[in-house]
Every structure is written in structure tokens, then in C-alpha cells.
Amino acid sequence: MGNIFYGIEPSVYKSQINVPYQWWAGETASKFFMVLRDDKKILGKQCPRCGKVYCPPKKTCPSCFTETNSWKEVGPKGKLISYTIVLRQLAALQKKVPVAFGLICIDGADNAMLHYIGDVDVNNITIGMEVEAVFADDRNATINAISHFKPLT
Amino acid sequence: MAKRRVAIVGTGQTNHKSHRPDVNGQELIHEAVVRALQDAELSINDIDAILIGNMDHFEGINYVDCWSIDGSGGYHKPIMKLTTGGTTGSTLAIGGYHFVASGMFDKVLVIGWEKNSESDTTGAITTAFDPIWDRLVFAGAISGLAVEAQSYMAKYGATDRDGARVSVRDRKHACNNPYAQLRKEVTLEEVLASPMLADPIHLLDVCPRTDGACAVVIASEDCAETITSTPDWIWATANRHTYSYLGDVNWGELDSIADASKELFKKSGINEPRKQINVIEMYQPYSLAGIIWIEDMGIIPRGKGAEYIWSGATDMGGELPINPSGGVIACNPIGATGLIRCAEAAMQVMGKAEGRQVPDVNFAVSTGFGGCMWTDMILHGKNKPNL
Ligand SMILES: [Zn+2]
Numbered sequence: 247m248g249n250i251f252y253g254i255e256p257s258v259y260k261s262q263i264n265v266p267y268q269w270w271a272g273e274t275a276s277k278f279f280m281v282l283r284d285d286k287k288i289l290g291k292q293c294p295r296c297g298k299v300y301c302p303p304k305k306t307c308p309s310c311f312t313e314t315n316s317w318k319e320v321g322p323k324g325k326l327i328s329y330t331i332v333l334r335q336l337a338a339l340q341k342k343v344p345v346a347f348g349l350i351c352i353d354g355a356d357n358a359m360l361h362y363i364g365d366v367d368v369n370n371i372t373i374g375m376e377v378e379a380v381f382a383d384d385r386n387a388t389i390n391a392i393s394h395f396k397p398l399t
Numbered sequence: 400m401a402k403r404r405v406a407i408v409g410t411g412q413t414n415h416k417s418h419r420p421d422v423n424g425q426e427l428i429h430e431a432v433v434r435a436l437q438d439a440e441l442s443i444n445d446i447d448a449i450l451i452g453n454m455d456h457f458e459g460i461n462y463v464d465c466w467s468i469d470g471s472g473g474y475h476k477p478i479m480k481l482t483t484g485g486t487t488g489s490t491l492a493i494g495g496y497h498f499v500a501s502g503m504f505d506k507v508l509v510i511g512w513e514k515n516s517e518s519d520t521t522g523a524i525t526t527a528f529d530p531i532w533d534r535l536v537f538a539g540a541i542s543g544l545a546v547e548a549q550s551y552m553a554k555y556g557a558t559d560r561d562g563a564r565v566s567v568r569d570r571k572h573a574c575n576n577p578y579a580q581l582r583k584e585v586t587l588e589e590v591l592a593s594p595m596l597a598d599p600i601h602l603l604d605v606c607p608r609t610d611g612a613c614a615v616v617i618a619s620e621d622c623a624e625t626i627t628s629t630p631d632w633i634w635a636t637a638n639r640h641t642y643s644y645l646g647d648v649n650w651g652e653l654d655s656i657a658d659a660s661k662e663l664f665k666k667s668g669i670n671e672p673r674k675q676i677n678v679i680e681m682y683q684p685y686s687l688a689g690i691i692w693i694e695d696m697g698i699i700p701r702g703k704g705a706e707y708i709w710s711g712a713t714d715m716g717g718e719l720p721i722n723p724s725g726g727v728i729a730c731n732p733i734g735a736t737g738l739i740r741c742a743e744a745a746m747q748v749m750g751k752a753e754g755r756q757v758p759d760v761n762f763a764v765s766t767g768f769g770g771c772m773w774t775d776m777i778l779h780g781k782n783k784p785n786l
Contacts, residue, residue, distance in 0.1 A: 259530065
């Protein structure tokens with residue numbers, strides 16, 4: 247192998263992009279998170295046109311382009327739509343592997359919510375299984391007010 | 400070359416504010432889209448394609464084209480994102496023009512938005528500069544503008560007091576615009592006494608940070624006149640970039656707007672812009688640019704810009720009103736800002752500018768400006784252009 251840098255000292259400048267953010271959740275998401283934190287209740291929001299109940303809630307129904315207008319209590323049970331199991335401990339993971347990510351259609355809702363599947367041997371997770379929200383003991387107004395969903399069977 | 404004529408047939412914008420904690424980005428976008436569709440009396444089903452854009456790194460969200468669907472109405476539609484820094488909004492308008500002029504789409508919805516309150520503007524803008532040469536020794540937006548102002552002042556003897564006169568004008572105009580963020584008159588003395596941010600730019604000389612969105616509906620000549628009896632015809636667009644590195648810029652003159660103006664006016668047969676153009680909505684992020692850039696545009700001879708501003712010619716009621724909306728100094732949701740200039744110019748041509756309407760507008764110009772001194776321009780007209 248020839249020395250491609252013969253006669254020069256290659257100069258590499260290492261850095262990182264450092265931009266702080268603060269994202270406003272907006273009134274719709276804020277109400278959902280406050281009720282989740284304070285009352286351990288899961289809310290969906292219904293489109294007056296097509297009748298779909300969204301959980302996570304949406305201010306506007308994307309298929310009708312209509313503002314949703316009524317809150318409905320949904321869950322805390324739901325059905326697992328799909329899932330994956332992460333086995334490699336990547337830096338972005340906040341839990342120890344194996345970690346199961348699931349898409350949960352909460353009972354009473356028409357869309358699905360992303361969350362962890364826990365309290366289960368990951369090998370026993372199946373699509374279609376019934377799950378239930380487990381609330382965190384120490385809850386803030388984020389999606390982590392739910393610790394995870396646990397299978398009921 | 401355009402295959403057919405194109406017009407703006409509806410505009411909408413949010414009531415821009417420093418912070419919008421009541422909505423997330425998608426919900427903010429939705430407000431502008433609903434207003435634009437209402438203005439055009441169209442439904443989202445009438446829209447063939449969507450162009451959307453905002454500033455890279457400002458909200459830290461990639462693939463905004465996809466992420467924004469809940470707000471944009473883009474469900475099952477072709478969507479593309481355009482982002483070109485400060486000019487994002489004007490580039491979106493030019494992109495929408497291309498989409499329709501090419502014959503590919505009949506009705507295009509163009510959306511520019513920003514939630515400037517969600518990040519650090521200087522931190523995000525610094526990522527536009529070269530990491531090896533410029534980023535370590537230079538930061539943010541205001542420094543480049545101050546360098547431009549210093550260079551111009553050294554060449555032509557203008558002062559920060561001349562700049563302050565532009566700020567007084569724009570801030571007064573903003574009082575007529577219910578959508579502008581800052582609607583408060585200021586005096587020359589107040590501008591000059593405000594904190595110096597980067598010599599010679601005082602706090603009241605420069606744009607704020609804003610949360611806001613703007614949407615514009617662009618239609619082909621086949622349907623424009625059935626949508627509205629007063630379409631805003633796009634006569635020409637121009638876009639110029641000049642350099643990669645700050646050290647290569649011809650400081651004190653904005654070459655990109657000079658060259659873009661030449662193209663715009665040549666395409667449209669405008670040989671006396673000062674007489675033929677009735678109103679300008681200029682992407683003017685700080686006050687002295689309002690003097691420098693009208694010289695570069697060929698409206699006023701070099702070195703005469705300040706005198707022209709002091710004469711009142713660019714105030715409402717003057718020979719050539721500039722920024723009836725209050726412009727960028729009064730309101731700056733950056734990814735929307737260039738599109739707001741375009742929408743405001745369109746409203747002037749369509750006779751829909753209400754309390755900020757300039758009478759009898761035949762031609763209006765809107766511009767966009769971006770960091771390393773690049774420019775977008777659009778010429779708007781009341782009558783149909785020649786193809
Ligand atoms: Zn619906």
C-alpha cells in the first residue's frame with residue numbers, strides 16, 4: 247500500500263453540531279399528557295367526519311382534513327399490531343437489551359401508539375396479543391408516563 | 400422556459416407571534432393552509448401537489464415533507480420539500496411556479512413555516528457555513544449583515560442614522576398589518592439608542608425570531624381565472640447564488656440581487672423599475688439593506704439610496720412603497736418569510752391587502768435573501784404576461 251499522505255500531515259477537524267431545542271407539544275398533545283400524568287387515563291380524539299378516534303390524539307384528521315372535536319377515554323388495554331426486538335445495545339437505547347418495541351392499537355382507538363412491550367419473555371411476544379398500559383410510578387407529562395405495555399396472556 | 404402562464408390565486412398566513420406554545424409545527428402549518436384554501440375558495444381535494452419547506456436544523460426535524468402531513472393535507476399527494484436557508488420561502492414560490500409552468504400540475508399548494516422559538520437560531524444558522532474555514536471564526540446571521548453594512552458605509556458615507564430611518568418606516572408600516580409580530584412605531588432616537596448587536600446594527604435595526612406559517616395556492620392559466628377574478632400573474636422569477644465562502648463576497652454591494660434584477664426586468668420588459676414597479680416586498684433582514692439593495696436593484700443610482708429613503712418615497716403614499724406589510728424587521732418566521740413576501744406582493748396585485756393596500760398596483764416585486772448573500776426574486780403583475 248502506497249502512502250497517499252506522503253509529504254503532508256492530514257488534518258482532520260473533529261466537532262459536533264450542537265443545537266439546543268425546545269419543542270412545544272401544543273394544546274392537543276399537552277392535554278393528553280397531563281391527563282396521563284395526573285389521572286392515569288388514556289385519551290383519544292375523534293374526527294367528527296369519519297368517526298375515527300386517534301390515540302395518540304391529533305388536532306386534525308389527516309384523511310378528512312377536519313379538526314377533531316371530541317375527547318374519548320380509551321384503553322388502558324389494547325392489541326399488539328406489530329413489534330420488533332432489539333438485541334444490540336446501541337447508544338440511543340434507553341433500556342437494556344433485549345428491548346421490545348411495539349405498535350399498540352388501544353381499545354377504542356383506530357390508530358396505533360408506539361411503546362415498549364415489557365414484563366414478558368420477549369420470545370413469547372406475538373402479533374395480536376392483548377396488552378395493557380403499565381403506568382410509571384414517577385410520571386411526567388410525556389409518553390414515558392406509561393412505563394410500558396404488558397401482555398395479558 | 401414556461402410552457403404556460405401561472406398565477407397565485409390564494410394566500411393565507413398565521414397571526415405570527417414570538418411563541419406559539421398552543422400548537423405544534425403541524426398544527427401551525429394547518430392554520431395557514433386552511434386560510435389559503437379559504438381565500439382561494441378551494442378544498443384540499445382540489446390540490447394536485449404540495450411543496451413545503453423550513454430551515455435546516457431549526458426544529459431538528461428531518462423529512463418535513465412527510466412529518467407535516469397531518470397539517471398540510473398532503474395525505475396521498477405528491478409532496479416535496481425545498482430548503483434554501485433564508486430564501487426557503489421564495490424558493491418554494493419559485494418551485495411552485497416551475498411545477499405549474501412546466502405543465503406537470505394544475506394547482507399546487509406551497510407552504511413555508513418556522514417555529515423559531517424551538518431552537519437556537521445562531522447555533523442552527525452556523526451549520527450553513529464551511530466547517531473547516533468559516534465556522535470556527537464566524538457565527539450566525541447578524542455578523543455577515545454587519546460586515547455588509549460596514550463596507551457600504553465606508554464606500555458611500557451612509558450612517559446608522561440612515562439605517563434607522565428604514566427601520567422607522569418598516570415598523571410604522573407593520574402597524575397596518577394584523578399578521579405581523581411586532582406592531583409598534585419607533586422613533587429614530589429609539590432605534591439609535593437600542594443596544595448595539597453588531598456594529599452598526601442596533602437591536603431595533605434587525606429582524607426578530609418568529610413562529611409562523613404561510614401558504615400560497617398557485618394555479619395554471621387553465622383554471623386561475625375561474626378560481627379568482629383577480630389572479631396575481633407571475634411574470635418572471637430569478638435566482639442567483641454567488642460564492643461558497645464569505646471571503647469571496649463583494650461586500651457592500653449585493654451582486655446576487657443586482658444580477659437577479661437584471662434578469663427579472665429584462666424578461667418582463669421593465670426598463671424604468673422606479674416608475675414601472677408600484678410596490679416592493681423586500682426580504683430585508685436589517686435596516687441598511689433597505690438602502691443598499693434598492694441601489695443594487697437599479698431603482699436608485701449608487702450612493703443615492705439614503706437620500707431616496709429620507710425623501711419618504713418608499714413610505715406608504717410615496718412614489719414606490721417598500722414593505723407595506725412591515726417586512727422582515729417586524730416579523731421573521733424564517734422558512735415562511737420569503738413566502739410571506741410573495742403572498743404580500745400577490746395580495747397587493749389582487750387588491751386584497753386591506754389596511755396596507757397600495758392603490759392601483761400593476762407590478763409588484765417580492766424578494767428572498769439568504770446568508771452567504773444569495774437572492775430570489777419574483778415579478779408579480781395584474782395583467783397576463785407574454786409567454
Ligand atoms: Zn376523519
